[in-house]
Amino acid sequence: MVTPVSRSxxxxxxxxxxxxxxxxxxxxxxRQPAPAAAEATVPGxxxxxxxxxxxxDPVAAPTGITYDRDSVEGWLERGHATCPVTGRPLRAEDxxxxxxxxxxxxxxxxxxRALGVERVPTPRVPVSAADAAELLAAVSAAxxxxxxxxxxxxxxxxxxxxxESERNRRCLVAGGAAWALSSAFVQLVDRRAVTALTATGxxxxxxxxxxxxxxxxxxxxxxxxxxxxxxxxxxILSHGEITARVSAAVVLREVASSSDAQCLDAMxxxxxIHDALVKLLEKPVSxxxxxxxxxxxxxxxxxxxxxxxxxVDLGMVQLLxxxxxxxxxxxxxxxxxVLDSLLLTEEGRGRAYxxxxxxxxxxxxxxxxxxxxxxxxxxxxxxxxKNCPGEGPCKxxxxxxxxxxxxxxxxxxxxxxxxxxxxxxxxxxxxGSRGGVECIESVDxxxxxxxxx
Numbered sequence: 534m535v536t537p538v539s540r541s542x543x544x545x546x547x548x549x550x551x552x553x554x555x556x557x558x559x560x561x562x563x564r565q566p567a568p569a570a571a572e573a574t575v576p577g578x579x580x581x582x583x584x585x586x587x588x589x590d591p592v593a594a595p596t597g598i599t600y601d602r603d604s605v606e607g608w609l610e611r612g613h614a615t616c617p618v619t620g621r622p623l624r625a626e627d628x629x630x631x632x633x634x635x636x637x638x639x640x641x642x643x644x645x646r647a648l649g650v651e652r653v654p655t656p657r658v659p660v661s662a663a664d665a666a667e668l669l670a671a672v673s674a675a676x677x678x679x680x681x682x683x684x685x686x687x688x689x690x691x692x693x694x695x696x697e698s699e700r701n702r703r704c705l706v707a708g709g710a711a712w713a714l715s716s717a718f719v720q721l722v723d724r725r726a727v728t729a730l731t732a733t734g735x736x737x738x739x740x741x742x743x744x745x746x747x748x749x750x751x752x753x754x755x756x757x758x759x760x761x762x763x764x765x766x767x768x769i770l771s772h773g774e775i776t777a778r779v780s781a782a783v784v785l786r787e788v789a790s791s792s793d794a795q796c797l798d799a800m801x802x803x804x805x806i807h808d809a810l811v812k813l814l815e816k817p818v819s820x821x822x823x824x825x826x827x828x829x830x831x832x833x834x835x836x837x838x839x840x841x842x843x844x845v846d847l848g849m850v851q852l853l854x855x856x857x858x859x860x861x862x863x864x865x866x867x868x869x870x871v872l873d874s875l876l877l878t879e880e881g882r883g884r885a886y887x888x889x890x891x892x893x894x895x896x897x898x899x900x901x902x903x904x905x906x907x908x909x910x911x912x913x914x915x916x917x918x919k920n921c922p923g924e925g926p927c928k929x930x931x932x933x934x935x936x937x938x939x940x941x942x943x944x945x946x947x948x949x950x951x952x953x954x955x956x957x958x959x960x961x962x963x964x965g966s967r968g969g970v971e972c973i974e975s976v977d978x979x980x981x982x983x984x985x986x
Contacts, residue, residue: 588653590656609625684738689742760802807844820864828867830871834874857894862903877916882916
């Protein structure tokens with residue numbers, strides 16, 4: 534008689550071990566999926582009737598309805614003058630913080646922290662019209678006394694309040710923040726030496742605060758564009774700390790971009806402004822400052838031919854070409870705009886002809902950036918090729934880097950107005966020089982010699 538033997542006892546050892554060696558990722562399992570995490574249900578009376586989201590800064594209207602401050606103020610700013618729920622008249626001044634509801638919301642958030650609910654922070658009290666008037670009056674009084682330290686502290690407070698919330702910023706703007714700060718800057722510059730004021734940081738802080746309250750109205754803009762004030766701003770732009778230089782660059786951009794002839798004339802006559810702009814472009818401190826410098830340079834060049842000549846002499850054409858090799862969309866558009874304007878001058882074109890990267894980088898930027906970049910790149914290349922003497926190297930170089938093919942594609946895809954006219958004329962100019970010129974499929978910008986690197 535044969536005794537039955539268990540199959541597992543006679544299973545080869547290698548087979549028994551194999552099951553344990555199967556990776557966990559490939560094993561079949563009967564484990565049930567974990568239940569979905571529970572979600573906290575926000576009580577209905579915590580929801581804003583406008584946004585239907587949990588309120589973060591609840592305010593009560595005289596109608597008895599509580600709203601989230603941002604939602605109801607946005608409703609009123611869009612031209613409505615009634616309570617969204619009841620339809621009764623409502624003004625922004627009538628809204629009162631609902632501290633009881635805010636505390637209940639915070640307590641509920643803490644109680645449901647385990648479910649992933651974050652506690653709503655206690656909102657800061659917004660600036661009132663009276664608070665704004667008092668602060669700005671203090672700034673003006675300190676400036677009249679020539680108290681740079683007090684001005685710095687008050688300007689810093691105004692800047693902090695303006696950045697704290699859009700509501701605060703609008704309240705301070707309505708109270709005349711731009712005028713008060715620009716007047717304080719002018720008064721301090723007129724009363725004391727700029728070097729002494731720079732030591733206290735008063736001028737730098739006023740400029741930083743002024744940036745928060747852009748755009749400037751005409752009166753404030755012309756105030757800050759006085760000769761003495763512009764001298765002080767250029768001094769800060771050249772020698773200030775990094776943050777101060779950024780603020781100075783942004784203020785100059787704001788003044789220049791207004792296209793105010795009086796302001797632009799004053800800027801052009803300011804000693805050292807062109808040198809300071811080129812220096813900041815040569816040794817950039819931030820993308821914001823670089824873009825501000827480009828905008829300022831563009832409007833200066835547009836307003837005066839002498840500004841273009843001065844910037845060309847300082848080497849801006851070379852700097853722009855180098856900048857265009859590797860820059861973001863916004864910087865590319867602005868740099869091309871300035872370069873196109875500088876190429877109106879014979880000196881500017883001469884500097885571009887002498888630079889190994891000028892034509893290749895313009896051809897590169899004709900596509901895949903933006904319509905604005907295409908417009909300026911085509912225009913700049915057109916200026917170079919049109920004024921290139923005879924069968925000069927400029928046209929041959931453009932053909933080598935694929936300008937003819939890109940222009941054909943550009944016209945096929947579609948471009949309008951002046952860009953279309955100049956692209957067509959460029960094709961005619963280049964077509965006469967096509968014989969025997971080999972097209973290079975791609976350009977290694979790093980491999981090209983950069984005489985001004």
